[in-house]
Amino acid sequence: QLQLQESGPGLVKPSENLSLTCTVSGGSISSSTYYWGWIRQSPGKGLEWIGTIYYSGSTYYKPSLNNRVTMSVDTSKNQFSLKLSFVTAADTAMYYCARLEWANWIDPWGQGILVTVSS
Amino acid sequence: QSVLTQSPSVSGAPGQRVTISCTGSSSNIGAGYDVHWYQQLPGTAPKLLIYGSNNRPSGVPDRFSGSKSGTSASLAITGLQAEDEADYYCQSYDSSLSGVVFGGGTKLTVL
Numbered sequence: 001q002l003q004l005q006e007s008g009p010g011l012v013k014p015s016e017n018l019s020l021t022c023t024v025s026g027g028s029i030s031s032s033t034y035y036w037g038w039i040r041q042s043p044g045k046g047l048e049w050i051g052t053i054y055y056s057g058s059t060y061y062k063p064s065l066n067n068r069v070t071m072s073v074d075t076s077k078n079q080f081s082l083k084l085s086f087v088t089a090a091d092t093a094m095y096y097c098a099r100l101e102w103a104n105w106i107d108p109w110g111q112g113i114l115v116t117v118s119s
Numbered sequence: 120q121s122v123l124t125q126s127p128s129v130s131g132a133p134g135q136r137v138t139i140s141c142t143g144s145s146s147n148i149g150a151g152y153d154v155h156w157y158q159q160l161p162g163t164a165p166k167l168l169i170y171g172s173n174n175r176p177s178g179v180p181d182r183f184s185g186s187k188s189g190t191s192a193s194l195a196i197t198g199l200q201a202e203d204e205a206d207y208y209c210q211s212y213d214s215s216l217s218g219v220v221f222g223g224g225t226k227l228t229v230l
Contacts, residue, residue, distance in 0.1 A: 037219070046121060047157075047165065047208055049219035062218055096164055103212040105155040106219070107167035107176070 002027040004097050004110035012091075012117050018084040022097030022110060029078045030055045035100040038071065038082045039109075040093040048093075052100055053080055087117045122147065123209050123222035130228040131199045139194040139225045141209030147220055149190035152212040156185055156194045159206040159224075168207070169194060196227070204229045 008020035022036070029036060037052040051061040053071040061069045065084070073080040084091060098109040124142040131137040141154060148154055153172050157165035167176050169185040172192060182197045192211075196203055209222040 039219075046224040047210075047221040049221065052218065060218055063216060100219070103152060105153075105167055105170040106157075106165075106210065107170070109164040109166070112164050 002099065002108055004099065004108060006095060006097050006110045006113040008113060008115070010114055010116060012087055012115060013119050014088055014117055015086055018082070018087050018091060018115055018117070020082045020095055020097075020113060020115070022080050022082075024078045024080075024099075029073065029080065030075050033101070035102055036073070036080045037098055037100045037106070039096045039098060039106070041096070041112075042090075042093045045093075050082065050084075050095075052102075089117050091115070092117045121223040122213055122216070122220035123211060125207075125209060125222035125225045127223070128226045128228065130230055131196075132230045133199050133201065135199050136195065136197045137199060137227065138196075139207050139209075139227070141192045141194070141222045143190050143192075143211060143220075145190065146215040147190075147211045147213040148187065148192060150214055152214070154185065154187050154192035155210045156183075157208045157210065159208065161205070165208060199229055201229050203227060 003025045005023045012018045035052045038050040051071050053059050059071050068085045070083040094112040096112045098106045156169040158168045159165045172187040173185040184195045206224045208224045213220045
């Protein structure tokens with residue numbers, strides 16, 4: 001079955017860039033049916049959608065994060081990535097990658113990766 | 120501030136029925152977009168519980184059901200069990216934001 005796995009540094013310094021990669025296994029990221037996305041959850045808080053990408057490279061970002069977020073896709077590696085620039089302590093969160101049906105549900109989710117922003 | 124509004128907490132005794140509400144607006148639930156529900160057990164990733172307002176993925180017990188009306192939706196859990204203790208999130212799509220929106224989450228406590 002489809003599985004997603006996040007990878008990247010668990011500690012990022014303030015004002016630097018946060019970069020994460022999601023590796024998809026058990027299915028193709030080039031599926032025309034699905035989109036791929038990032039969702040984060042600050043400690044003790046709720047879920048926050050960050051952005052969505054299609055295998056063609058089309059991207060959709062949360063407006064309030066739009067100027068700091070960049071998502072990309074590498075179909076040859078079956079991976080997609082997130083870059084969040086100029087991070088602050090407020091960006092400390094568990095970051096999940098997931099598969100999305102456009103304007104619909106999110107399933108499955110990766111196990112998540114905790115990223116702490118601290119000097 | 121979440122776009123979708125959920126009560127922060129709900130509780131019930133084993134065997135009882137509880138409902139969790141999710142209120143949106145004319146740009147998301149009210150615009151006809153489906154509502155989906157996720158269960159997040161402590162220390163784990165969210166899991167899809169209900170999709171398309173009232174459909175259960177394979178493996179989800181029929182004790183869980185969803186409904187939608189107007190700008191709101193509800194998740195009902197019957198025959199409460201101890202393992203149902205978790206956080207529950209509603210989710211939809213918002214046309215004005217052109218993206219995914221979540222409720223703030225409801226913590227279910229099984230007494």
